[in-house]
Amino acid sequence: xxxxxxxxxxxxxxxxxxxxxxxxxxxxxxxxxxxxxxxxxxxxxxxxxxxxxxxxxxxxxxxxxxxxxxxxxxxxxxxxxxxxxxxxxxxxxxxxxxxxxxxxxxxxxxxxxxxxxxxxxxxxxxxxxxxxxxxxxxxxxxxxxxxxxxxxxxxxxxxxxxxxxxxxxxxxxxxxxxxxxxxxxxxxxxxxxxxxxxxxxxxxxxxxxxxxxxxxxxxxxxxxxxxxxxxxxxxxxxxxxxx
Numbered sequence: 001x002x003x004x005x006x007x008x009x010x011x012x013x014x015x016x017x018x019x020x021x022x023x024x025x026x027x028x029x030x031x032x033x034x035x036x037x038x039x040x041x042x043x044x045x046x047x048x049x050x051x052x053x054x055x056x057x058x059x060x061x062x063x064x065x066x067x068x069x070x071x072x073x074x075x076x077x078x079x080x081x082x083x084x085x086x087x088x089x090x091x092x093x094x095x096x097x098x099x100x101x102x103x104x105x106x107x108x109x110x111x112x113x114x115x116x117x118x119x120x121x122x123x124x125x126x127x128x129x130x131x132x133x134x135x136x137x138x139x140x141x142x143x144x145x146x147x148x149x150x151x152x153x154x155x156x157x158x159x160x161x162x163x164x165x166x167x168x169x170x171x172x173x174x175x176x177x178x179x180x181x182x183x184x185x186x187x188x189x190x191x192x193x194x195x196x197x198x199x200x201x202x203x204x205x206x207x208x209x210x211x212x213x214x215x216x217x218x219x220x221x222x223x224x225x226x227x228x229x230x231x232x233x234x235x236x237x238x239x240x241x242x243x
Contacts, residue, residue: 002092003113005042006082007033008068008075009099011051015137015222020054020099022226025233027061027243029220030054032102032233034063035242040109042095048082074197075099079174080183090176091118098170102229103217103236112173115211122178123201125149126171127210131163137221138167139196141210149208152196166210170219172198178206 009030013019020030030047037045047063049055050070058065066085072078079096093116097104108126116124127141136154143149143166151157156165174182182201191199201208220226233239 001118002043002089003041003095004086004088004092005037005040005045005095005097005109006048006079007037007045007097007099008048008072008078008082009033009051009054010049010072010078011054013100016220016226019220020049020051021057022220024102024226024230025239025243028054028057029102030058030099031061031063032239033097033099033104034058035061036102036104036106036238037095037097037109039238039241040106041113042109044086045097046082046086047099048078076172076174076179076182076197080179083176083179088176092176093118094174094176094179096172096174098219100220101170101217102220103232104171105215105217106238108171108213108217111213112171112211116173118175120207121173121209122175122206123198123208124173124211125198125208126169126213127166128169128213129164130167131165139194141166141168143210147210147212149198149202149210151202152199153194154196166212168198168210169213169217171213181206 009020021028047065048068050068066082068078068081140157141152185200188200188203
């Protein structure tokens with residue numbers, strides 16, 4: 001079984017145009033993600049993009065790149081296409097590592113790999129505790145006692161009865177069959193309302209579970225996140241291993 005990392009990165013981000021190429025201490029954002037993923041237990045890491053500027057920049061850093069369609073609406077769809085462009089085994093697992101996670105921890109990737117159960121999980125998503133409220137840029141999640149996902153929303157869920165809720169982060173693992181089948185699943189009404197692609201997977205009956213990751217890091221959704229990450233990167237010890 002091989003462990004393959006896919007890093008979907010697009011240029012035309014609505015909330016932060018050109019996000020993948022935004023520099024963080026002299027390196028483009030997507031380079032940080034790929035290089036940090038390469039420090040994990042993954043066997044291979046591929047950048048997935050449809051943008052020529054990103055592809056040219058990736059060559060400068062010897063990052064394996066797969067050219068994908070410009071029609072994808074989300075990273076999971078882009079990863080599904082990537083599946084068809086490399087040699088794989090049906091027992092391989094595929095990690096979707098979002099290209100806006102420049103502080104991703106290699107140990108977080110390793111924890112996800114270690115806890116993926118092929119006999120139980122179709123998809124395993126990273127989750128972390130949050131006390132932040134009323135932030136539509138984060139996706140909140142509710143799950144069973146066994147951490148099987150029931151629903152995702154950009155609104156606070158379940159109710160505001162306490163100060164803690166769980167949010168998803170930009171790291172998930174797919175079995176071969178789950179990622180391959182994704183391109184055949186139709187967008188659902190709930191997915192359109194919540195703007196999250198995993199809702200169609202929940203509605204289709206796939207077994208999706210959450211894996212709690214502590215001290216996950218900071219993703220970049222808007223310009224203020226970029227300012228924060230640039231400051232954090234200056235003190236980041238992992239950065240010293242690839243800069």
